[in-house]
Amino acid sequence: MVEMAGTKAFVKSLELEGVKYVFGLPGGVVIPLCDEILNGDFRFILARHEQGAAHMADGYARATGGVGVCLATSGPGATNVVTGIATAHSDSSAVVAFTGQVTRATIGTDAFQEVDIIGCSASVTKYNMQVRKASEIPKAVKTAFQIASTGRRGAVLVDLPKDVTTDVEDVSFPETVKLRGYHPNYQPDPREVEWAANLLAKAQRPVVVAGGGIINSGASRELVALCEYLMAPTATTLMGKGAFPADHPLSLGLCGMHGTQAANNLVPEADVLLIAGARLSDRTTGSVKSFAPNAKVIHLDIDRSEIDKNVETVTRVVGDASLGLRGLLYNVSKLRASGDAGSQWSKRVSEFRLQMNGTGNGHKEGYLRAPDVVKTLRNALPREAIVTTEVGQCQMWAALHYDAYDPRTFFTSGGLGTMGWGFPAAIGVKAARPDVPVVDIAGDGSFGMTENSMATSIEEDLPVVVVVLNNHMLGMVAQWQRLFFDHRYSAVKLKGNPDMVKLAEAYGAEGVRVDTLEGFQAAVRRAIKSDVSTVIDVPIDPEENVYPIVPPGAGLKDALLEA
Amino acid sequence: MSEMHVVAFLVENRPGVLFNISNMFRRKNFNIHSITAGTVLDDDTVRITIVVQADARGVNQVVEQLDKMVDVIEVKRLDPLRAVNRELALVKLTTTDPMAREEALKLVNDYHGLILNIEPDNLIAEVTGESADIDAFLAAVTPIGVEEVSRTGVTAIEKGRLKLEK
Known part of the structure; x- marks a missing residue:
């Protein structure tokens, strides 16, 4: 037993788990924690939105096979994390999210930035808990890591009331915790x-x-x-x-x-x-x-x-x-x-x-075909490169046409299908694997959702490449409207999207637009050697469809092969 | 075929556990018919009995999903032939008419119930039995006049040497 503040117990517990990175964003009730984190033996990566922080932790977890950690403040900080942990949990990725909470005495009074994050996150975590005493922090952290990283992996949320982190109590650090109801079953019968x-x-x-x-x-x-x-x-x-x-x-x-x-x-x-x-x-x-x-x-x-x-x-x-x-x-x-x-x-x-990847997809002259772009990307990257994807058409083109040869070289938000996942996740992957190129295959719709993670990439020196298959459309929804809604477009045109090259440059990243496959290949080769992130803008035909597609409710053999 | 199944389980006595369990039932679209809970021999463990309406595959999923929860220690679907089920009901009967009071007392007696309270205009009966017995009692007293009913839901225990803990 050693007497220490909850903040110290928290930081020491993370160190004991071997944590190298914490992705997060501060706020009122976690200021004491952030202060102590300055003394911690790990890097704090400052995100620009808590969802991005959770996706970074998720990418880190998937790339390492270990646990990714994120931290957010109470209230909106905590609710912003929910999409991130739901995404991780849905794909069995071991993410532990720590959220600040108002003081124990004010819980239930609808205090400033109070939200019942235990209730909010119950459906999207493997386990969650609110720590009620400073002395219980080490056990809570140990429990969270143990549950997240064993059996079928998943997300765990730990809620830390502010006064629990500032109280000074006798603390000990358990090596393991016994849970009566949790026995992951590894050995098959x-x-x-x-x-x-x-x-x-x-x-x-x-x-x-x-x-x-x-x-x-x-x-x-x-x-x-x-x-x-x-x-x-x-x-x-x-x-x-x-x-x-x-x-x-x-x-x-x-x-x-x-x-x-x-x-x-x-x-x-x-x-x-x-x-x-x-x-x-x-x-x-x-x-x-x-x-x-x-x-x-x-x-x-x-x-x-x-x-x-x-x-x-x-x-x-x-x-x-x-x-x-x-x-x-x-x-x-x-x-x-x-x-x-x-x-x-x-x-x-x-x-x-012989007929693996489907055939024509009726794109207009003057545009690059998305499948060709993805195949060219594969050729331009070394075998061990890691790809993340956004969600929608870009994701399905990547899934169909990007050949992954090894485990942990292709990551995507498969279960939840979270647009905006790929870019922050790529930054988390880069933190885990600085030795290999990391590329996010994106669409302009998804990229817009978490594009502010670029600031983190620049200041934390975690360069990744974003290939934007840019059709100024919410492409997959548009494809369904073409195929199943009589070609009536509703709420899919992204006419107001920014110029991706200028956007990248505004952050101090590199931006380049390409309109030939040769140009694209050269841009990729340059980008993976660059010290800063690069956005490669690839205009594609807004009417291009992903084929094959099995219409919703149909059997696998009833795929539509082309327009 | 969809029918009633009794599932009994032990959980950690921790804040939020009941919420997590009912939340899981809602999330998975399982249909809770009744739920009872109480601590057992030690204060750390709560025993919960849930009656759920589901087909065979559905009740299997209920058991597997409960088993998967970290705070659930043991879970079992109870075999109806090898378990005893009981439910308790408190029933307030209108007895302004002396004939009605007579009839009520007789029915409570027939169902091995107790009279817990008597007022000039009504009385409170306690009846215990399988859910079907309670249904039958309620049907029998309805003509007399039922003012209020409170039922506990089913609690159950296995016969012989069978038990929930391993």
Whole structure:
């Protein structure tokens, strides 16, 4: 026991967790905390909006596989964080958010900048808590990190009333905390593994769908080994991009609403479908009825509640993906030799792999095609570069046409689909990985939402590249209006958007507009060597659609391929 | 097919836990029919019994979603054949008419109830039983005149050696 103020206990607790960066923005009730942070053994990155701070922490968490930390003041600071933690939580990213709160005595009096953030954040966090005593701060921090970073990862919020941080009390720092109701289940049940392996060994048309759980578990190598042994073609969900190398001969690419023809045709044809570390949202399955009509579905996930939630399974393996896949391979190898189950299936797989990425998309002359821009970006970047995306058309072009070869090289707001995520997240990624180029594939609509993060990037020396696929439109909504609302545009034209080049320059960043692929490639190569962030403005056709698209409610095989 | 299921669970006795649980039910579109809660042998643990209307897959999801919550220590769907369910109702009956009072006392007696309070114009009866018994009692006393009803919702416990804690 040592006597110290809550602020000191807080900073020491973060140090003990190995925190290197805290992303945040101060305000009235966290001034004491910010004062003590000056003595902390970590960097405080000043955001310009709390949502941006949370996205930075999220990007940092995804890039490191560790925990990202953000800090905000009470009231509006705290509510601004909510979108950020909801985004992180939805994508199983370990973010711990600390919010200031009014003093204990004033809670409930509707005091200045008081908001019930525990109530507000309950639905979008794995756990949340309000600390009631200074001496409880170390335990609260330890609990938050433990819950956020174990089992299925997620966001945790810790609310700190101001007087709790300023009180001086006897404090001790626990090494672990025991939680009676929290037992993450890593080790799969051997009987479940055996049963699933029996099904896989007998499969004639096996297919694997890999999700973000593979990346969180670090199970890519195990995944590739099992798929190669079974010769099973493998699709990924949006969150699973990078879990299976895009240049692998068994890779089918993205499955779902904007999936490749290969994935969307072969997944429904499977006789045994292994879902590994994916939660099968509507965007991945299309109509559930026609998702895997003839398949025995095996679901491997660390979160038991995901099994049978959206798609009914024949058997489950509950546990860590890497342990589960290793167990499956071991058991399958006892039951059958490696290689093809049926030569017709491999023939069909290679047929479809030829037409992976869809075809025409009816863009106007004089504009660059967005898919070509994305492919050129891939060629201009080193293999280990990291890409984040915004949300909408730019995100789907990136998902379809940007080949990710390794886990943790492609990050996107998949679950919540938060516009404005990619840019601040890229800054968080850069903090974690200063050694590699970090590029945000953006649209002008999304970029506008968190563009003020540029100030943080400049002053904190965290240079990233933003490629703005600029159609002066809320492009995905416009695409739906063209396809499903009789071409009636409503509230999608962004005529008043700023000049992206001048905008970048106003921040002291570099801005460049390109209208040829050669120019674009050169701009990317320059930008990744620059000491400051660069915005590359790429005008594209406002009428260009993302294809393929599975219309809402339709089955994966019923994708529209072109206009 | 959608039917009533009894789910019993133990939670940490911590501020906000009940809110988190009811919030999860709302978020997941589960339909709570009744909920009862109280501390058990120690003050750190609260036992909650929820009656939920769902099909088989739905009730499985209820159990899994509860199990996933950090503050939920144990959770189980109780097998109706291997558990005892009880509910308590307080019923205020109009008894201005002496014949009605006579009839009310007889019915309370038939249902093994107690009379807790008697006023010139009304009385308060306490009846305990399975939900269906309470429904039947209420149906029987309705012609006499029911002024007010307060029901606790179901609480339940398993038979024999079965119990919630491992």
